Amino acid sequence: MNRTWHVAKKELQEMFRDKRVRTGAFIMPxxxxxxxxxxxxxxxxxxxxxxxxKVHVVKSTSPLLxxxxxxxxxxxxxxTREEGEALVKSGKARILLEIKDSDNGQLPIDxxxxxxxxxGQIALARVSAVVEIANKAAIKEIFRLKNxxxxxxxxxxxxxxxxxxxxxxxxxxMIVGLLPYLIIxxxxxxxxxIVGDLVAGEKEKNTLETLLITPAGRNEIVMGKIFxxxxxxxxxxxxxLVGIFIVSVAKLPGSEVMFKGGFGVSPTAAxxxxxxxxxxxxxxxxxxxxxxxxxxxxxxxxxxxxxxSFIVLIPAIFSQFxxxxxxxxxxxxNFIPILNTANNVRLALLGKATMLPVLCSIAVxxxxxxxxxxxxxxxxxxxxxxxxx
Amino acid sequence: xxxxxxxxxxxxxxxxxxxxxxxxxTFTAKPGEIFGLLGVNGAGKTTTLRMLSTxxxxxxxxxxxxxxxxxxxxxxxxxxxxxxxxSTALYGRLTSLEVIRYFGGLYGLxxxxxxxxxxxxVNKMNLHEFKDRLCDKLSTGxxxxxSIARTILHDPPVLFFDEPTAGxxxxxxxxxxxxxxxxxxxxxxxxxxTHIMSEVERLCNHIAIIHSGQLMGAGTVQGLKDQTGEASxxxxxxxxxxxxxxxxxS
Numbered sequence: 001m002n003r004t005w006h007v008a009k010k011e012l013q014e015m016f017r018d019k020r021v022r023t024g025a026f027i028m029p030x031x032x033x034x035x036x037x038x039x040x041x042x043x044x045x046x047x048x049x050x051x052x053x054k055v056h057v058v059k060s061t062s063p064l065l066x067x068x069x070x071x072x073x074x075x076x077x078x079x080t081r082e083e084g085e086a087l088v089k090s091g092k093a094r095i096l097l098e099i100k101d102s103d104n105g106q107l108p109i110d111x112x113x114x115x116x117x118x119x120g121q122i123a124l125a126r127v128s129a130v131v132e133i134a135n136k137a138a139i140k141e142i143f144r145l146k147n148x149x150x151x152x153x154x155x156x157x158x159x160x161x162x163x164x165x166x167x168x169x170x171x172x173x174m175i176v177g178l179l180p181y182l183i184i185x186x187x188x189x190x191x192x193x194i195v196g197d198l199v200a201g202e203k204e205k206n207t208l209e210t211l212l213i214t215p216a217g218r219n220e221i222v223m224g225k226i227f228x229x230x231x232x233x234x235x236x237x238x239x240x241l242v243g244i245f246i247v248s249v250a251k252l253p254g255s256e257v258m259f260k261g262g263f264g265v266s267p268t269a270a271x272x273x274x275x276x277x278x279x280x281x282x283x284x285x286x287x288x289x290x291x292x293x294x295x296x297x298x299x300x301x302x303x304x305x306x307x308x309s310f311i312v313l314i315p316a317i318f319s320q321f322x323x324x325x326x327x328x329x330x331x332x333x334n335f336i337p338i339l340n341t342a343n344n345v346r347l348a349l350l351g352k353a354t355m356l357p358v359l360c361s362i363a364v365x366x367x368x369x370x371x372x373x374x375x376x377x378x379x380x381x382x383x384x385x386x387x388x389x
Numbered sequence: 390x391x392x393x394x395x396x397x398x399x400x401x402x403x404x405x406x407x408x409x410x411x412x413x414x415t416f417t418a419k420p421g422e423i424f425g426l427l428g429v430n431g432a433g434k435t436t437t438l439r440m441l442s443t444x445x446x447x448x449x450x451x452x453x454x455x456x457x458x459x460x461x462x463x464x465x466x467x468x469x470x471x472x473x474x475x476s477t478a479l480y481g482r483l484t485s486l487e488v489i490r491y492f493g494g495l496y497g498l499x500x501x502x503x504x505x506x507x508x509x510x511v512n513k514m515n516l517h518e519f520k521d522r523l524c525d526k527l528s529t530g531x532x533x534x535x536s537i538a539r540t541i542l543h544d545p546p547v548l549f550f551d552e553p554t555a556g557x558x559x560x561x562x563x564x565x566x567x568x569x570x571x572x573x574x575x576x577x578x579x580x581x582x583t584h585i586m587s588e589v590e591r592l593c594n595h596i597a598i599i600h601s602g603q604l605m606g607a608g609t610v611q612g613l614k615d616q617t618g619e620a621s622x623x624x625x626x627x628x629x630x631x632x633x634x635x636x637x638x639s
Binding site: 003006007010013014017018205206207209210211212213214215216217383384386 | 446
């Protein structure tokens with residue numbers, strides 16, 4: 001065991017001196033979070049505000065136009081419907097309104113949009129909101145004139161009562177959707193960037209043979225390398241949490257949208273994530289070291305690793321959408337590698353993680369880590385794999 | 390002492406064909422002498438040394454290093470040897486001292502015992518000037534001195550040198566050869582693999598000529614010259630490996 005730690009210590013020393021590791025595994029996840037939060041915040045704000053949104057209207061004197069102006073829309077007159085439609089077709093106008101003559105107390109308005117233009121759809125939603133407010137105001141006035149109680153406006157009143165399940169402090173929807181994916185991805189990619197050097201690179205540089213000639217057992221060498229890589233993988237995955245913390249505490253752009261209720265990652269959630277990620281990082285490291293051992297050189301290792309990365313990417317991507325289904329709360333999900341960790345990280349962020357699924361997830365990752373370790377040690381004992389250069 | 394008896398290694402190539410890299414090699418290298426393995430590139434010298442250092446297993450025959458069987462006691466064999474070749478690299482992101490300490494730890498040295506040996510090899514190889522410099526920043530000669538320091542750190546009774554001077558300049562080659570001579574004088578068993586005749590003539594007490602994996606001749610330099618009736622080791626070598634020049638063939 002002494003030699004295992006000795007190998008691990010040396011590998012960590014080398015890794016932390018490598019600029020690629022420092023930037024790729026630790027700085028990039030933090031920067032990515034800062035950029036993503038900033039960008040998402042910007043988009044949410046941009047989509048949510050009416051200010052400056054142009055609404056093209058076929059020449060009209062309807063008082064409704066005043067309601068649009070009050071809602072900070074920029075009303076642009078066009079002479080004819082044909083002229084307005086041409087502007088919509090060319091993308092110069094998002095939405096064209098033609099306010100027609102009142103008929104039986106109803107004011108018909110044609111809203112002309114390009115269904116394939118997303119900004120047009122956003123403008124339509126905003127216009128619909130203004131129209132709904134105007135409708136409600138008109139109904140309210142009618143009810144007032146006829147002495148009908150205002151409450152009759154809504155024949156059925158739906159009152160939403162939110163139950164508190166799990167921890168009070170929990171992360172917002174966007175963080176819950178994004179963070180499990182990033183934590184998993186960085187656990188893999190943070191380690192993937194350096195693993196090529198770990199065994200395949202040593203074969204290439206002829207340092208592996210020197211290592212094999214020492215009394216250190218091959219198990220000890222493999223274990224040392226896996227432990228060192230696991231540390232990098234774990235720290236890289238947790239860098240995303242650090243990024244979230246920095247954005248939240250420093251109130252960087254986008255934080256007001258993403259962290260309405262504060263940081264949102266409770267100490268319990270952070271601890272659960274750590275407990276989940278330790279075996280997952282170990283599992284990833286075992287796969288990565290096995291691939292690196294099989295490859296002749298670091299370039300060949302990177303080629304294999306790119307293919308292997310899809311195995312991680314697919315469940316990680318699916319984890320972003322599992323919250324939209326009922327599968328997230330089923331037990332069998334906890335037996336699917338990677339997806340189980342991502343789902344439990346998601347539940348931890350929501351303050352809903354429970355013991356049994358977390359333990360299942362840890363057990364699955366540990367079993368896979370042991371399999372990966374055994375395969376790697378076997379490869380280290382196969383001279384045709386080890387000395388082929 | 391290093392003893393090999395009918396040592397053989399057969400590899401299976403990508404087309405599943407058996408390739409005999411070493412076949413029936415027998416020799417004995419004694420303490421206080423330098424035993425030379427002489428052969429052209431691809432003759433089987435490195436494969437032989439890899440078997441002796443337990444990196445690969447023999448497919449037939451046996452070998453004993455420092456009294457330990459390479460197949461039965463590989464860990465003890467590894468603890469008893471120092472291995473150096475011209476292609477042996479160092480860890481670029483570690484300093485010379487860190488590399489030496491790392492290998493010291495792998496050889497089970499720790500605490501004062503380790504520090505004493507580190508001090509010895511730093512003085513011996515005169516590493517003071519660049520001991521705290523990253524290995525990536527060292528010159529070829531400096532790297533070779535660190536490699537030697539790493540090789541002798543645990544004071545092994547047996548030393549293997551696989552073409553240690555290939556690609557080195559004259560001055561660095563001289564340092565390496567002087568070191569090997571000194572190790573011999575200190576009673577170490579040395580197996581020295583090379584294809585450079587002048588080095589063999591200068592260093593080796595006994596030599597074995599390997600060609601296409603087979604032992605073509607063994608003895609002292611003078612003995613091989615006498616055996617072949619040639620005046621130079623180079624010609625004796627060519628005669629033993631039954632070399633025919635392209636000109637002679639036509």
